[in-house]
Amino acid sequence: MDTIPYTTEVHPETGLYNGKLGVWIFLASEVMLFGALFSTFVFLRVGADDWQGMQTQAALNLPIGTINTFVLITSSITVVLSWASLIEKDFSKFRRYFGATVALALLFLIFKSVEYYQKFSHEAYPENNNFLAVYFTLTGLHALHVIGGIVVIGYLLGPGAKMWHTEPERYTNRIEVTGLYWHFVDLVWIFLFPTLYLM
Amino acid sequence: MSDHAEDIKKQVRLTIAIFVALLVLTVVTVAVSKLSMGVTTGIVVALAIATVKGSLVGGFFMHLVWEKRTIYAVLLIAGLFLIPMLGLILWHYYDPINGTVVAPMLPAVTHEQTTESH
CATH class of the missing domain: 1.20.5 (Single alpha-helices involved in coiled-coils or other helix-helix interfaces)
Known part of the structure; x- marks a missing residue:
């Protein structure tokens, strides 16, 4: 069976290895997905008679939102440091940083669950008003992306890590593109946080 | 030490500097939202700071500057x-x-x- 081409060497046409181009095309589609939802938000926000009233009624937890922003930004840097560790051929340091990324991602989800629990215990559901509908849709989709990231990072830390011993360069590239995805998840949150909690 | 290893160390230092900038900008975003500056100005300022933060993440963490x-x-x-x-x-x-x-x-x-x- 033929192997997948250009996993480590650069494709002459694109100047990139195929995995990186693939992930960027995927991220471009993600830009459209979140962009469509942000458009919906703008439409509802501009058209609402009393958006701030709905927002106040939703009573989002600003301290938790702020802490979660710190958590995600920190997880972004642990991804960069884990990739840099692989470039330096220090696999045990890589495992520590990549493991820290999973821990931070889980911490983010715990805080998010606390927030959701607070909303549901006050009977605040998406059906109540447009603000809550936007809040749950955007943060819910974002949380699904965090879970997806945890699955991929978990695989690369567990069974997928065997590749480091057979094809280290290819494994390093996998970590790089996983990092690209993870930074995108961070990027989305950077816009979600002020949009939902502060505006 | 090889040039390549030195490059990585430089990149890590730059990444840490950007990380600190992102933390500071998050604090600024929250602090600015507490000022009474009107809804429109508040939205513009919050989105402007978010755009700067997003550009730092995209440009340096995702290497778009060098892509x-x-x-x-x-x-x-x-x-x-x-x-x-x-x-x-x-x-x-x-x-x-x-x-x-x-x-x-x-x-x-x-x-x-x-x-x-x-």
């Missing part, structure tokens, strides 16, 4: 669809189809006005 043209082309295509999508919504808002009125453009109907019409 190849192919990736810029992919993102340009996404942008070319995204911006009109946002624009069309606002266009509709300010230029509705004949016979339709976008709700917030109507003057608020008060209880007195409702009773007067009866």
Whole structure:
């Protein structure tokens, strides 16, 4: 069976290895997905008679939102440091940083669950008003992306890590593109946080 | 030490500097939101700070500053669809189809006005 081409060497046409181009095309589609939802938000926000009233009624937890922003930004840097560790051929340091990324991602989800629990215990559901509908849709989709990231990072830390011993360069590239995805998840949150909690 | 290893160390130092900048900007975002500056100004300032933070993440964490043209082309295509999508919504808002009125453009109907019409 033929192997997948250009996993480590650069494709002459694109100047990139195929995995990186693939992930960027995927991220471009993600830009459209979140962009469509942000458009919906703008439409509802501009058209609402009393958006701030709905927002106040939703009573989002600003301290938790702020802490979660710190958590995600920190997880972004642990991804960069884990990739840099692989470039330096220090696999045990890589495992520590990549493991820290999973821990931070889980911490983010715990805080998010606390927030959701607070909303549901006050009977605040998406059906109540447009603000809550936007809040749950955007943060819910974002949380699904965090879970997806945890699955991929978990695989690369567990069974997928065997590749480091057979094809280290290819494994390093996998970590790089996983990092690209993870930074995108961070990027989305950077816009979600002020949009939902502060505006 | 090889040049390559030195490059990585430089990149890690730069990444840590950007990380600190992102933390500071998050604090600034929250602090600014506490100032009473009006809804529109508040939105513009919050989104401006978010754009700076997003540019730092995209530019340096995702290496867009040093990337190849192919990736810029992919993102340009996404942008070319995204911006009109946002624009069309606002266009509709300010230029509705004949016979339709976008709700917030109507003057608020008060209880007195409702009773007067009866």
